[in-house]
Amino acid sequence: xxxxxxxxxxxxxxxxxxxxxxxxxxxxxxxxxxxxxxxxxxxxxxxxxxxxxxxxxxxxxxxxxxxxxxxxxxxxxxxxxxxxxxxxxxxxxxxxxxxxx
Numbered sequence: 001x002x003x004x005x006x007x008x009x010x011x012x013x014x015x016x017x018x019x020x021x022x023x024x025x026x027x028x029x030x031x032x033x034x035x036x037x038x039x040x041x042x043x044x045x046x047x048x049x050x051x052x053x054x055x056x057x058x059x060x061x062x063x064x065x066x067x068x069x070x071x072x073x074x075x076x077x078x079x080x081x082x083x084x085x086x087x088x089x090x091x092x093x094x095x096x097x098x099x100x101x
Contacts, residue, residue, distance in 0.1 A: 002068030010061060013054045020055035024048070 030036060030044035053059065062073045064080035072081040077093070088096040 002063070002070065006070075007063070007068045010063060013060055016052055016055045017057050017060060020051055021057075024051060024055060024057075027051075 027044045027048045031041050031048065033041070036044075061070050062075065062078075063070050064073050064083055065078045066083050067080055069080040069082075073079065074081065074084060077084055079087070084093070084096075087093050089098065
């Protein structure tokens with residue numbers, strides 16, 4: 001089980017990303033728009049830098065929904081590899097069986 005402080009930090013990041021998502025997308029689009037003037041693009045980049053660091057979606061980390069483990073997490077299931085194995089062997093994940101040939 002991951003430390004509770006790390007899980008809470010991740011929840012905090014999720015909230016910040018959701019809060020600033022619209023503004024982040026607008027500024028990003030402005031700074032990447034080649035039709036805009038250089039001054040406008042530069043201002044958009046400066047505004048992006050003023051946003052909180054944790055408002056950037058790249059700072060989010062995929063974690064296991066059960067244990068909170070940050071590594072070895074499969075996007076398809078939202079679980080860590082060890083938990084996928086346990087649940088698959090128990091028959092709790094439909095459509096997954098142990099391979100044999």
